[in-house]
Amino acid sequence: EEQEEDVLRELRLFLRNVTERLSLDRRFKAFTKPVDIEEVPDYMLVIRKPMDLSTLLTNIDEQKYVTVGEFVSDADLIWQNALEYNPDSDPMDRHIRHRACALKDTVRAIIRDELDEDFERVCEEVKESR
Numbered sequence: 001e002e003q004e005e006d007v008l009r010e011l012r013l014f015l016r017n018v019t020e021r022l023s024l025d026r027r028f029k030a031f032t033k034p035v036d037i038e039e040v041p042d043y044m045l046v047i048r049k050p051m052d053l054s055t056l057l058t059n060i061d062e063q064k065y066v067t068v069g070e071f072v073s074d075a076d077l078i079w080q081n082a083l084e085y086n087p088d089s090d091p092m093d094r095h096i097r098h099r100a101c102a103l104k105d106t107v108r109a110i111i112r113d114e115l116d117e118d119f120e121r122v123c124e125e126v127k128e129s130r
């Protein structure tokens with residue numbers, strides 16, 4: 001009902017704000033758009049579920065997320081995919097893995113500092129009721 005739409009609207013505002021802040025962070029430039037398949041033809045063979053910050057934003061607008069937990073699961077794909085596709089000891093791989101770990105820690109810190117646990121509980125209840 002109306003109160004549920006109010007909660008989901010507030011969730012989308014929070015998730016857009018988080019995603020936009022991540023997209024502005026220069027460390028996360030490589031995560032802002034899908035990996036270029038022309039540039040990396042084998043990427044889709046290795047990575048089953050590509051994800052990036054612009055796709056997160058599209059998903060938010062398409063009302064894909066009813067809880068913060070669902071959003072974090074997709075956000076985690078971004079850094080998990082980067083660790084999986086770039087495992088080598090060469091400096092390029094080490095650099096993107098360092099940024100992937102920074103992304104993981106930054107998402108968790110923002111959620112810990114800025115998400116009210118009562119608000120997330122209400123979102124979970126909306127999800128269960130559907």
Ligand SMILES: COC(=O)[C@H](Cc1ccco1)c1ccncc1
Nearest residue numbers: 030031035039040082085086096
């Ligand atoms: C999330 O981005 C990636 O996984 C690509 C993979 C990639 C390899 C070659 C071109 O792109 C990446 C981009 C920038 N620096 C390292 C790796």
